Amino acid sequence: MSRSLALLDTQIDEADQRLATTVGQGGANFVQNAILGPLADKRTATLDRIAIAIGRVAERPTGLDALAMCTLKDSGADQASASASDTATATDTATATATASATASGPSxxxxxxxxxxxxxxxxxxxxxxxxxxxxxxxxxxxxxxxxxxxxxxxxxxxxxxxxxxxxxxxxxxxxxxxxxxxxxxxxxxxxxxxxxxxxxxxxxxxxxxxxxxxxxxxxxxxxxxxxxxxxxxxxxxxxxxxxxxxxxxxxxxxxxxxxxxxxxxxxxxxxxxxxxxxxxxxxxxxxxxxxxxxxxxxxxxxxxxxxxxxxxxxxxxxxxxxxxxxxxxxxxxxxxxxxxxxxxxxxxxxxxxxxxxxxxxxxxxxxxxxxxxxxxxxxxxxxxxxxxxxxxxxxxx
Incomplete structure (x- = not known):
């Protein structure tokens, strides 16, 4: 089960990497269709394996599939919006968003x-x-x-x-x-x-x-x-x-x-x-x-x-x-x-x-x-x- 738990972190890291490297690609639904959707599918399969493993030694948990869906944070939403525009605009938006968040991201x-x-x-x-x-x-x-x-x-x-x-x-x-x-x-x-x-x-x-x-x-x-x-x-x-x-x-x-x-x-x-x-x-x-x-x-x-x-x-x-x-x-x-x-x-x-x-x-x-x-x-x-x-x-x- 520890391998599956570690895999959940890896899947998130890979999705973050994909978000960062695809700014400006695809249309308005690119992020959902190409990144968040596949991520949910991977997490569903991994959570199912975790439930099976728990079920071997105790009562199998239910409802874990509700944890599969991920949403973008505010900065990610900005990136998703930028993806629907041209590459130059997307790059400018991503840079401005990052610069703004960097100013307020700590330390305090x-x-x-x-x-x-x-x-x-x-x-x-x-x-x-x-x-x-x-x-x-x-x-x-x-x-x-x-x-x-x-x-x-x-x-x-x-x-x-x-x-x-x-x-x-x-x-x-x-x-x-x-x-x-x-x-x-x-x-x-x-x-x-x-x-x-x-x-x-x-x-x-x-x-x-x-x-x-x-x-x-x-x-x-x-x-x-x-x-x-x-x-x-x-x-x-x-x-x-x-x-x-x-x-x-x-x-x-x-x-x-x-x-x-x-x-x-x-x-x-x-x-x-x-x-x-x-x-x-x-x-x-x-x-x-x-x-x-x-x-x-x-x-x-x-x-x-x-x-x-x-x-x-x-x-x-x-x-x-x-x-x-x-x-x-x-x-x-x-x-x-x-x-x-x-x-x-x-x-x-x-x-x-x-x-x-x-x-x-x-x-x-x-x-x-x-x-x-x-x-x-x-x-x-x-x-x-x-x-x-x-x-x-x-x-x-x-």
């Missing part, structure tokens, strides 16, 4: 907080005897080359603009929607130690009126992601150990997503955002607020990835169940084994004013809780084994 002043007013909230798990206390660092740069795209090869392989927002990329040189295990393994890397892994996260922008290169593109201004893209001053990629024991090697091509790009509407179950300021990281970590830092301090985004693996799969249908977070005492859940924990730290020099935000899906209003990070392990077995040895023997390597 309530999304920011003066970090000096927040009480200490950081707690740490103490290491036990036998803990793996070493670290392994990959130095992969800060994306000074401005390698951007709006794809997400983990969630939407083969789909251009699958993320609907722009990502920074470091590590593997070839990552985009067309990437495969084979192309990633054959590519170059920005990492100085030969780490071919791919690391990518939503860009941070200052909404200062600057028109970036993507101001009139999908994933950028046409989907509410506006302003000047800020390159991190520092991007630290560190693999750490377990506080309760040794770690085992990650499998090559393991995929991990941490955080939830749709946490504002999905709820916080999968959220894993961490915001702070230099000098405050060991005291305060924010999840649902952007920090306003005092003079001399800089904004820090950090991501502590899942550190437990099911021992079998490099991915899962929902891209989550094959990995897990350690429990409160530092141990992995039953059936999972500890692997090196990827911890990323990004430092930004931005003004202490409420006008910066991460890229995101339009409906997520650029909320700080939607921050997320993606990783595909493409280290050679030799390099991964070296990392594990360093971590398990308490050394600092990289």
């Amino acid at each position: 002043a309530e999304d920011f907080v003066d970090i000096t007013t927040v009480a200490r909230n950081v707690k740490k798990v103490r290491n036990r005897r036998g803990a793996s206390t070493g670290t392994f660092v990959s130095k992969c740069g800060v994306n000074a080359q401005r390698r951007f795209n709006t794809d997400n090869v983990i969630v939407a392989p083969g789909v251009s603009n699958g993320a609907h927002h722009t990502h920074d990329y470091v590590g593997n040189d070839s990552t985009d929607f067309q990437s495969t295990d084979e192309t990633l393994a054959a590519a170059g890397t920005s990492c100085t130690n030969g780490d071919l892994s791919t690391y990518y996260w939503p860009v941070l922008r200052i909404q200062d009126g600057t028109e970036e290169f993507d101001a009139n593109r999908l994933g950028g201004g046409l989907e509410g992601n506006v302003g000047r893209i800020v390159t991190a001053e520092k991007a630290t990629i560190t693999f750490k150990g377990s506080p309760v024991g040794k770690v085992t090697a990650m499998p090559r091509f393991l995929r991990i997503i941490t955080g939830d790009a749709k946490a504002f509407t999905n709820g916080t179950a999968n959220a894993n955002a961490h915001w702070s300021c230099t000098g405050f990281e060991n005291k305060v970590q924010l999840t649902d607020k952007y920090p306003l830092c005092p003079s001399g301090s800089k904004v820090v985004r950090s991501f502590a990835f899942q550190s437990c693996w099911d021992g079998q799969n490099t991915d899962s249908v929902n891209h989550r169940t094959h990995v897990a977070f350690a429990q409160a005492d530092g141990t992995c859940p039953s059936g999972f084994k500890a692997i090196p924990q990827l911890v990323m730290r990004l430092v930004y020099d931005v003004p202490a004013t409420p006008n910066f935000a991460v890229d995101g899906f339009p409906e997520q209003a650029h909320k700080p809780i939607t921050d997320h990070d993606d990783f595909i392990n493409v280290m050679s077995d030799k390099l991964m084994n070296r990392a594990v040895r360093c971590i398990n023997t308490g050394r600092r390597c990289g």
